[in-house]
Amino acid sequence: MPNIVQVQDLRKRYGDIEAVRGISFSVEQGEVFGMLGPNGAGKTTTVEILEGLRRADGGSATVAGVDVLADPSGVKRRIGVQLQSSAFPEHLTAKETVDFFAACYDLTVDAIALLRLVDLDDRARQLQEKLSGGQRQRLSIATALVNSPQVLFLDEPTTGLDPQARRNLWELIKSIRARGTTVFLTTHYLDEAEVLCDRVAIMDEGRIVALDPPRKLVDDLLGRGFTKPTIQQQANLEDVFLDLTGHELREA
Numbered sequence: 629m630p631n632i633v634q635v636q637d638l639r640k641r642y643g644d645i646e647a648v649r650g651i652s653f654s655v656e657q658g659e660v661f662g663m664l665g666p667n668g669a670g671k672t673t674t675v676e677i678l679e680g681l682r683r684a685d686g687g688s689a690t691v692a693g694v695d696v697l698a699d700p701s702g703v704k705r706r707i708g709v710q711l712q713s714s715a716f717p718e719h720l721t722a723k724e725t726v727d728f729f730a731a732c733y734d735l736t737v738d739a740i741a742l743l744r745l746v747d748l749d750d751r752a753r754q755l756q757e758k759l760s761g762g763q764r765q766r767l768s769i770a771t772a773l774v775n776s777p778q779v780l781f782l783d784e785p786t787t788g789l790d791p792q793a794r795r796n797l798w799e800l801i802k803s804i805r806a807r808g809t810t811v812f813l814t815t816h817y818l819d820e821a822e823v824l825c826d827r828v829a830i831m832d833e834g835r836i837v838a839l840d841p842p843r844k845l846v847d848d849l850l851g852r853g854f855t856k857p858t859i860q861q862q863a864n865l866e867d868v869f870l871d872l873t874g875h876e877l878r879e880a
């Protein structure tokens with residue numbers, strides 16, 4: 629698999645803070661790649677450099693064959709970035725919101741087809757501010773796809789969603805991967821990374837401390853002799869919640 633993102637010795641400092649301390653990694657075309665790490669680890673800084681939104685101090689990075697440091701606007705044309713839905717203009721319908729973002733790229737798109745992809749075509753004429761949280765997240769993914777990006781960047785895509793809406797979004801992300809689009813996501817939900825990501829990079833204090841498929845990271849930990857002090861529960865509160873309220877989406 630060719631590498632669609634290639635990062636070499638990337639560095640970024642804010643005054644005394646070394647936010648990114650010489651990281652190197654690559655993302656393969658067509659995979660879902662997750663970046664995990666505690667608050668302040670340097671994830672957002674890294675992702676914003678790759679999106680062409682922030683200048684690195686050193687190192688190199690290419691995204692879809694474009695040198696991010698030399699040509700940040702070239703990168704922006706080739707990627708999709710999911711904005712928080714609070715950034716959407718008010719008083720536009722779902723379809724008008726998609727058309728608005730396409731116009732920002734000087735493109736006209738089949739907005740209904742994009743809405744169908746995220747299962748929102750039946751909401752095309754509804755004002756975006758009247759959509760549920762899960763629907764707005766899906767709309768923000770539709771807007772990130774207007775320029776047929778080679779890499780889709782998703783920042784905490786399921787934060788604030790109920791368990792049904794989270795699972796629905798996971799299915800959407802899998803279907804986007806199945807169409808051949810590479811997905812680069814950050815998340816604080818480790819279950820989400822385990823379900824969705826082909827590989828995850830774990831960042832801590834500006835460095836990548838592990839990078840592998842989730843299963844391999846777990847196997848390596850077990851191989852180092854790790855055992856849990858308590859026996860795993862066979863079910864948890866989320867299982868109770870889903871058992872009682874079902875897996876169906878609850879969207880008005």
Ligand code: ATP
Pocket residue numbers: 642645646647665666667668669670671672673674
């Ligand atoms: P979170 O999970 O909380 O979003 P993160 O892993 O995305 O954290 P960053 O936002 O990249 O981490 O921050 C890395 C470090 O750089 C932190 O110590 C943060 O305080 C600092 N930092 C980030 N942006 C700036 C800035 N614009 N000016 C100064 N320091 C910054």
